[in-house]
Amino acid sequence: ETGVTQSPTHLIKTRGQQVTLRCSSQSGHNTVSWYQQALGQGPQFIFQYYREEENGRGNFPPRFSGLQFPNYSSELNVNALELDDSALYLCASSLPGTDSPEAFFGQGTRLTVV
């Protein structure tokens, strides 16, 4: 059984650019959630994908978008990057339907916007 993996681990982008972050879910998990963690803050929910469909969204603008693929891996895309988008982006996978399902987190991608 493999854990949640994210790529890249670090990334530096310029304001206005676009970025794609990737996540491979834990084996057998069909649900992927993305979180943004700014410095000194707890993770904040961006959105969730379940079986390739968006299944809930937090308070983030439309320039944050995502995809989930048939193998349940996922991408987070951010357009028109702003300085405030600098944060650690976390991906978590889970298997709903179990009793209080656990979310397994990846190591995160550290995005710096300059």
Place this chain on the structure above:
Amino acid sequence: AQRVTQPEKLLSVFKGAPVELKCNYSYSGSPELFWYVQYSRQRLQLLLRHISRESIKGFTADLNKGETSFHLKKPFAQEEDSAMYYCALRGGSEKLVFGKGTKLTVNP
């Protein structure tokens, strides 16, 4: 609205002392409550969940619906307990709502 409050940003105790990390929540329904921990240079991982009513690494947490609290306790802190601790709530959907976290330092 769903909200989790961890009033202490930093908490420092000596080895062997009791420790309590506070967590209060706001949610109108029946929430699921969790404690996540992040050790230095490691990923965020689940420590315990209220539904399991178990003790993990000597830590326990009791859901108090009257006080809307889910404080994390350990009677005798160890140096290896030093980490960031996040309280999280899940209510009505799969998303987790996290508090801002408490950095626990256990001094020798």
